[in-house]
Amino acid sequence: MKLKKGIPVIDQGDKLGFWGGKFGGNFVPETLKKPIEDLEIQFNKLKNDKNFIRERDKYFKNWIGTPTRFIKLNNLTKHVGGAQIWSKVVSDANGGAHKIYNATVHCLLAKRSGKKVIIGDTGAGYAGKMLSMAAKKFGLKCKIFMGAKDIKRQQPNVKAMKKNGADVIPVYSGSQTLVDAVSECMRFWVANCDTTAMCVGSTVGPAIFVRICGWSTSQISRELKVQLINQFGKVPKKIKLYNCVGGGSSSFGFWNEFMDYDKKQVEFIGVEAGGPAKSKRHAAPLTYGSKIGILHGAAQYVNQDSDGQIEETESISAGLDYPGISPLHCFLKDTKRARYTAASDEEALKAYQIVTKYENLRPSLEPSHAFSVAIKEAKKFSKNTIVIINSCGDAYKDRGILEKKLGKKYVKSN
Amino acid sequence: MLNPISLAFKKAKNEKRPALLTYTVAGDSSKKQSLEILKAISNYADILEVGVPHNTPVADGGQIQTSSYRAIKNGIKMNDIFKIVKDFKTSKNSKPIILMGYYNMIFQYGENNFLKKCKKSGVNGLIVVDLPWPENKIFSKKCKKNSINFIQLLSPTTSNERLKSITKDSHDMIYYISMLSTTGGKLKVSPNKILANYNKIKKINPNKNCVIGFGITEKTISKFKNTDGLVVGSQICKEITRSLNNRQNPVINVSKMVSKLRKKIS
Numbered sequence: 001m002k003l004k005k006g007i008p009v010i011d012q013g014d015k016l017g018f019w020g021g022k023f024g025g026n027f028v029p030e031t032l033k034k035p036i037e038d039l040e041i042q043f044n045k046l047k048n049d050k051n052f053i054r055e056r057d058k059y060f061k062n063w064i065g066t067p068t069r070f071i072k073l074n075n076l077t078k079h080v081g082g083a084q085i086w087s088k089v090v091s092d093a094n095g096g097a098h099k100i101y102n103a104t105v106h107c108l109l110a111k112r113s114g115k116k117v118i119i120g121d122t123g124a125g126y127a128g129k130m131l132s133m134a135a136k137k138f139g140l141k142c143k144i145f146m147g148a149k150d151i152k153r154q155q156p157n158v159k160a161m162k163k164n165g166a167d168v169i170p171v172y173s174g175s176q177t178l179v180d181a182v183s184e185c186m187r188f189w190v191a192n193c194d195t196t197a198m199c200v201g202s203t204v205g206p207a208i209f210v211r212i213c214g215w216s217t218s219q220i221s222r223e224l225k226v227q228l229i230n231q232f233g234k235v236p237k238k239i240k241l242y243n244c245v246g247g248g249s250s251s252f253g254f255w256n257e258f259m260d261y262d263k264k265q266v267e268f269i270g271v272e273a274g275g276p277a278k279s280k281r282h283a284a285p286l287t288y289g290s291k292i293g294i295l296h297g298a299a300q301y302v303n304q305d306s307d308g309q310i311e312e313t314e315s316i317s318a319g320l321d322y323p324g325i326s327p328l329h330c331f332l333k334d335t336k337r338a339r340y341t342a343a344s345d346e347e348a349l350k351a352y353q354i355v356t357k358y359e360n361l362r363p364s365l366e367p368s369h370a371f372s373v374a375i376k377e378a379k380k381f382s383k384n385t386i387v388i389i390n391s392c393g394d395a396y397k398d399r400g401i402l403e404k405k406l407g408k409k410y411v412k413s414n
Numbered sequence: 415m416l417n418p419i420s421l422a423f424k425k426a427k428n429e430k431r432p433a434l435l436t437y438t439v440a441g442d443s444s445k446k447q448s449l450e451i452l453k454a455i456s457n458y459a460d461i462l463e464v465g466v467p468h469n470t471p472v473a474d475g476g477q478i479q480t481s482s483y484r485a486i487k488n489g490i491k492m493n494d495i496f497k498i499v500k501d502f503k504t505s506k507n508s509k510p511i512i513l514m515g516y517y518n519m520i521f522q523y524g525e526n527n528f529l530k531k532c533k534k535s536g537v538n539g540l541i542v543v544d545l546p547w548p549e550n551k552i553f554s555k556k557c558k559k560n561s562i563n564f565i566q567l568l569s570p571t572t573s574n575e576r577l578k579s580i581t582k583d584s585h586d587m588i589y590y591i592s593m594l595s596t597t598g599g600k601l602k603v604s605p606n607k608i609l610a611n612y613n614k615i616k617k618i619n620p621n622k623n624c625v626i627g628f629g630i631t632e633k634t635i636s637k638f639k640n641t642d643g644l645v646v647g648s649q650i651c652k653e654i655t656r657s658l659n660n661r662q663n664p665v666i667n668v669s670k671m672v673s674k675l676r677k678k679i680s
C-alpha cells in the first residue's frame with residue numbers, strides 16, 4: 001500500500017472508492033446508489049470550478065472567518081520545557097469548531113442541486129450546530145440526528161441548533177451516541193433522498209462524503225502553511241502536528257497540505273479517545289488494533305466483536321466517541337504516514353487543566369486529548385522542534401462535564 | 415433440475431398466485447422461538463427470509479430494528495443462525511431459506527467460510543442489503559458456484575441502465591424495493607406506480623422471478639396479486655413485539671397472520 005505524491009489523498013481512491021484497495025468504498029443500499037452518484041458527479045465537477053472555489057472562499061473568509069489564529073503558547077512551552085509549543089486555534093472559526101467548513105460546503109452543494117432540506121448527524125453537537133448555522137444562512141431546512149445520551153451531555157450545542165431553527169431528532173437506539181445518530185441519519189436519507197441532501201459530520205460514510213469533508217477541512221492546513229512561512233520564513237525542519245481523531249475530519253484537514261513532506265520533517269500524530277482509564281471500552285480503533293469491518297457504508301478499522309456486531313464505545317468526549325475511523329486515516333496508518341495513539345478521559349481532563357492554567361485558551365475535551373499527548377512528548381524534544389496542536393473546539397459546550405469533574409472554577413469565564 | 419427457490423415460484427405460479435415470502439429475524443425473541451415461528455409459518459409461506467440481526471443497520475425501520483436488538487440482546491451469534499436454519503431444513507415441511515443481512519457479518523465470517531456454512535446448513539439464497547452492484551459482482555459469482563442464489567436488489571432510484579446490468583448479473587430471483595423507505599414504512603406510492611416499475615423490470619427479462627417488498631402488509635398485499643412474489647417483514651416483526659407485550663404466544667399469532675396473508679393472495 002502506497003501513498004502517492006502530487007495527488008490529493010481524497011482523490012487517491014480507486015474506481016469503487018477504496019483507498020489502498022481496501023478502505024472506504026460504498027457499502028450502501030441500492031436506493032442510495034443514485035443520490036451518491038449524483039453527488040459524486042456534482043462534486044468532481046465543482047471542486048475544479050473556479051467560480052465555485054471563489055464562492056467557497058468568499059464564505060470561508062467573510063462568514064467563517066479565515067484565517068484562524070496560529071499562536072505560540074509561551075507559558076506552556078516554558079512550563080513543559082522542551083519543544084516550542086504552538087496552537088492553531090481553529091475554534092476561532094464561526095461557531096467554535098472546524099465542523100463549519102464541511103457544513104458550509106455541503107450547504108453550497110445542496111443549494112446548487114436544488115435541495116430544500118439538509119440532514120446531518122452529530123455527536124458533540126458541533127457538526128449539528130454548524131450545519132444548522134449554514135442551513136439557516138443558505139435558506140435550507142435542517143434536521144439533526146443526535147444520540148439521546150449526547151443530547152444530555154452537550155446541551156449548549158443542542159440549544160444553539162434549536163435557536164438556528166433546526167429540528168433536533170433524538171436517537172434512542174443502541175448506545176444512543178454518535179454511531180446511532182449516523183445510522184439513523186442514513187436511514188432517513190434512504191427514505192427521503194429524492195428531496196433531501198445529507199451531510200455526514202466527519203470524514204466517514206460512503207466515499208464521496210469522506211472526500212467532500214476532507215476537501216472542506218483542508219482549509220486548516222492551507223492556512224497553517226502560509227502562517228508557518230510568514231512566521232519562520234519557510235516550513236521549519238522539524239514540525240509535529242498533533243490532532244485528536246474521532247471520525248478524523250479535523251486531523252485530516254490539519255495535515256492535508258503537508259502530506260507530501262517527509263515525515264521526518266512534518267510528522268502527523270493522531271490522538272484517539274482511550275476512554276476511562278479503568279474501562280476496557282474505548283474509541284481508539286487504530287491505537288488498539290481493531291479489525292477491518294464495514295461501518296456506515298465504508299470499510300475501516302472498527303471496534304467490533306468476532307461476529308461483526310459493532311461494539312459500544314466509551315469516552316468523556318462525545319465528539320470522539322465513535323467506534324470507527326475515517327478510511328483516510330486507515331490509509332495513513334497503513335502507509336505509515338501518520339502515527340496514532342490514545343489519551344484516556346483522565347489524561348484529557350488533566351491536559352485541559354494544564355492548558356487553561358498557563359494559557360488563555362480553552363480547548364474542548366476533544367483537542368484536550370491531543371494536548372495531553374503533545375505535552376507529554378514535547379518534553380523530550382529539542383527547542384527547535386515545533387509542536388503544533390490543533391485546538392479545534394471550544395470548551396464552552398463541555399461546561400457541564402468540566403464543572404462536574406473539575407469544579408466550578410474551570411468554567412467561570414466564557 | 416430447478417433449484418428450490420425457482421421451484422417455489424413455479425409452484426405458486428401453477429396455483430395462479432404470487433409466492434409469499436416472509437421475513438423474520440433469527441433469534442427473535444429467542445433461538446428456540448424463532449425456529450418455532452419458521453416451522454409454523456412454513457405451512458403458508460413459500461420462501462422464508464431469515465434476518466441476520468445487525469446492530470448498525472442502515473436500511474431498517476423501527477419494527478425490524480426492535481426485533482434485531484431483541485435477538486442480539488438474547489445473545490444470537492452467526493453460528494446459532496446457521497443452526498436454526500439447519501434445524502428448520504431438517505424438519506418436515508421445510509421451505510427454501512434466504513438469509514438477509516449486512517455485509518460485515520459475512521466479511522467477518524470470511525466469504526468462503528460463510529458460503530460453506532450456508533451450503534452445509536441448507537441456505538438457498540442470500541440478500542446482502544449493503545452490497546450493491548457492481549460491488550457484489552465477485553461475491554455473487556462465488557454464490558452461484560456454490561448453488562446459492564444471490565438476490566440483487568432494485569429500487570425506484572435505479573437508473574434504466576443499471577436495471578439492465580443488474581438484471582443481467584442476477585440469478586433466479588430479484589427483489590424490487592417498492593419505494594424510497596426503510597423497511598416498515600407506510601406504502602407512500604400508489605400500487606399502480608409500483609406495478610408499472612415492476613412491469614418495466616419484468617420486460618427486461620421475463621424469466622427472472624421478481625418480488626416486491628417494503629410496505630407490503632395485510633392491508634396492501636391484495637393489490638399486488640399479479641406479481642411473482644411479495645415480501646412481508648415489518649408487519650410480522652411488529653406482531654411478534656405486540657404478542658410479547660401482551661404476553662401472548664408469538665408463534666400462534668404470527669402463524670395466524672401469515673395464514674391470512676396467504677388467503678389474501680390466493
Ligand SMILES: Cc1ncc(COP(=O)(O)O)c(C=O)c1O
Pocket residue numbers: 097098123124125126127201202203244245246247248249250251318319320364366367392393394
Ligand atoms: C471539537 C471537536 N473536535 C474533534 C471532533 C472529532 O471529529 P473529527 O475527528 O472528525 O474531527 C469533534 C466531533 O464532534 C469535535 O466537535
